[in-house]
Amino acid sequence: MRFYKSETSFFILIVFLGGAGIMLYRAQTALDALSPIVTGDVAKLVGYITTANSSAALFLVAALLCGIFLIYPLIRFQAQDHGKLQAMTQILSARSESLAHAALTDGLTGMQNRRYFDEALREYLVQFGRINKPVGLMILDLDHFKSVNDTYGHHVGDAVLREVARCLKDYTRYHDVVARLGGEEFAVVAPNMEREMLAKLADRIRKAISDIDIAIDDANLKVTTSIGVAVWDRRESWQDFYRRADKLLYNAKNTGRDRVCV
Template identity: 80%
Template sequence: MRFYKSETSFFILIVFLGGVGIMLYRVQTALGMLTPLSMGPDIAMLVDYVAQANGFALLFLAAALLSGIFLIYPLIRIQAQDHGKLQQMTQILSARSETLAQAALTDGLTGMQNRRYFDEALKEYLVQFGRIDKPVGLMILDLDHFKSVNDTYGHDMGDAVLREVAHCLKDYTRYHDVVARLGGEEFAIVVSNMEKEYLAKLAERIRKAVSEIALTVDDVPIKVTTSIGVAEWDRQESWQDFYRRADQLLYQAKNMGRNRVCT
């Protein structure tokens, strides 16, 4: 049985009261052993008065102990249990809130970060890496002719393709890069502290890896390709302008025939 602090304090108080009662009882017993022949009249009256006072004190202590045990302690126990239940409920709600907050920033289909997270992360990356004068790169990816996958093989297969692409992007990025699904078949990657030359090479590796994704339906392979727009922050533009520039490069890659990287 678990005791709360209030209950422990109550038991300590009961022990002290019991100790005082025992001491008073011993005093009264010792006074009772005295005889009138061994005391003068004044001392005898004083002893009698002390004995009566001790008797009342013992009755008071007994009443205090009984009321404490049968009246006060049950109330303390109920309040302590309620407090424990409230603490447990608070912990459960706090954990649930964290879970919901995480869910609000995560794409349910792929497990990647979502658009809301991406927007906040891009703003923060530009602020922090701008302070230390380090480059920030941005890739915007869009799967080519993805609608035909859904129309031909169904949305379940389309979802499988999106999950495979998400897995591929995570494999080819670092732990501190931001990889997000912006919506539909569009993805984005924020790459920090990487020069433009290597950024373009990484984008090309990702494009190639996506094109090599192996999915089949009834032994028929599904071909998936992506177009990628790659931009490096010029340290002057806002995060919105930076995003629009990368997005324009994506559409340029689309217009140039798809399945390519445009920087």
């Protein structure tokens, strides 16, 4: 049986009251022993103390009974009620955290979603702008992905997206933001990375995605991606920064696909 703090405190009080009762009993025993051998005013004083001692004992017994049969049930009920509310609060808090996580996570790939990406990009520009460090951005779009869904079905398309997500996680750092923006479009926010290093990383990712094999019956499906790469110029807003990287992505699409445009 679990006892709450309020109940434990009550039991400690009962122990103290019990100790006081024992002391009163011992005092009464001593007074009873004195009564036959004292006379006059001393006998009157002993009688007065005996009466007061008996009255105190009666009040003590009444306090113990009231505490045990009236106060303790109330304490127990309130403690249990508080425990239920606390447990419910914890459940609701955990559920809230779960919902918040779900709101920022792509259900198919387990990556961050567009909402998280927008907030993270804005915050990264603020924080890294303060310490005068670069922020790189890659926007990726799988080439001819609609034909994959149309030809092989959405279950194959989903498998491709999950493999691309795994590839992106493998090639990025723990503090990079890797997100699925929607459909077959992905993004990587890479702080503290200059243009040349960012371009090399984007090309490694492009090659890694082109090496992905999705087994379909007796054949292997290959996919490629086009990537737009930009480094923040420290003046543009996060929306303008995104639009510039997105424009570079479409340049890569329009100049042949399966390439990086910086």
